[in-house]
Amino acid sequence: MNLAAELLETTVKISLVLTAALIAVTLLRRRSAALRHWVLAAAIVCAAASPLVALALPPWQVPLQRVPLVRSVILPDASAVTMTAAGGPRSVAARGGGSAPKSIERIQAVALATWIGGAAIALAILIIGLARLAWITSRARPIDEGAWAHWARELSRQYGLRRPPLVLQSDRPALLVTWGSFRSVVIVPHAAQLWDDDRIRIVLGHELAHVKRGDWLVQIAAEIVRAVQWFNPLVRIACRRLRLESEQATDDLVLGLGIDPPEYARQLVDLARTFANQTRAWLPAPAIVRASSLERRVVAMLNTRSDRTPATRMARLISVTLLSV
Numbered sequence: 001m002n003l004a005a006e007l008l009e010t011t012v013k014i015s016l017v018l019t020a021a022l023i024a025v026t027l028l029r030r031r032s033a034a035l036r037h038w039v040l041a042a043a044i045v046c047a048a049a050s051p052l053v054a055l056a057l058p059p060w061q062v063p064l065q066r067v068p069l070v071r072s073v074i075l076p077d078a079s080a081v082t083m084t085a086a087g088g089p090r091s092v093a094a095r096g097g098g099s100a101p102k103s104i105e106r107i108q109a110v111a112l113a114t115w116i117g118g119a120a121i122a123l124a125i126l127i128i129g130l131a132r133l134a135w136i137t138s139r140a141r142p143i144d145e146g147a148w149a150h151w152a153r154e155l156s157r158q159y160g161l162r163r164p165p166l167v168l169q170s171d172r173p174a175l176l177v178t179w180g181s182f183r184s185v186v187i188v189p190h191a192a193q194l195w196d197d198d199r200i201r202i203v204l205g206h207e208l209a210h211v212k213r214g215d216w217l218v219q220i221a222a223e224i225v226r227a228v229q230w231f232n233p234l235v236r237i238a239c240r241r242l243r244l245e246s247e248q249a250t251d252d253l254v255l256g257l258g259i260d261p262p263e264y265a266r267q268l269v270d271l272a273r274t275f276a277n278q279t280r281a282w283l284p285a286p287a288i289v290r291a292s293s294l295e296r297r298v299v300a301m302l303n304t305r306s307d308r309t310p311a312t313r314m315a316r317l318i319s320v321t322l323l324s325v
Helices: 003-027 033-056 099-139 146-159 190-194 197-213 215-228 233-255 261-276 294-302 313-324
Strands: 081-083 089-091 166-169 177-179 185-188
Touching: 003 033, 003 099, 003 233, 033 215, 033 233, 099 185, 099 215, 146 166, 146 190, 146 197, 166 190, 177 197, 185 197, 197 215, 197 233, 197 261, 215 233, 233 261, 233 294, 261 294
Parallel strands: 166 185
Antiparallel strands: 081 089, 177 185
């Protein structure tokens, strides 16, 4: 099997998994956002692992029974026979028989080159974003005292985190992100020192909820799949829905701290207004406010009948099992 056929087979498998996940998320629209996010995250992980599994497993071949060949003689058609000077028959060979395979090979080569070029550009953008995050982190100043340090310790205790994340203050006016796996980093804008305790608690509660849920690693996995499958619209739809469910599930965790939903919604809207006129470069990290999803999040957090329960272990096991079949 050549590379083009393997890419097509992998794309079909990924599309089937993501289609099943998107259908499941639609059916689970009355369940918690945490459960819907888990289903999508499991589908993304299965999609990312499918090429590796295909390489690790031996090819599956069906043994075929050997059937004796029957030799037959095909007489040339009268129109394909000419006469030689001596009067004997001479068959005329068909011309142009190898043009079709060569055309297919050229199409496959162009398709592969296009895919490799698009994937290289998308992966380069992701790597540049990670490098930008690392560069901003290296230039930011740590906040190890005051209200930020206090709430970082207190909320880490409430969430059951082993150690509080590193809170850094950057010079950028609209940068509020959390990233990292082994030691999470929360980067806040330069005006964050002027915020009151209520906003600090809400912002840190939201960012540390991402840490507790491990959303950054899931988003990076989704970005890698989207870069490799840049031509697949199902991947883009699944990644966009994954971010939405991630933010809504994080909101549910914040509300579980006892924060008043209208106050939480007001703080998010105020932050969105503050950041609206600021230029923000794309970064591979969750964002607390996105204009495209803020309205839906506010409606969900103000809905007292919304299911805010986290995904149970049994639900996680069932979703992973069904998607991996």
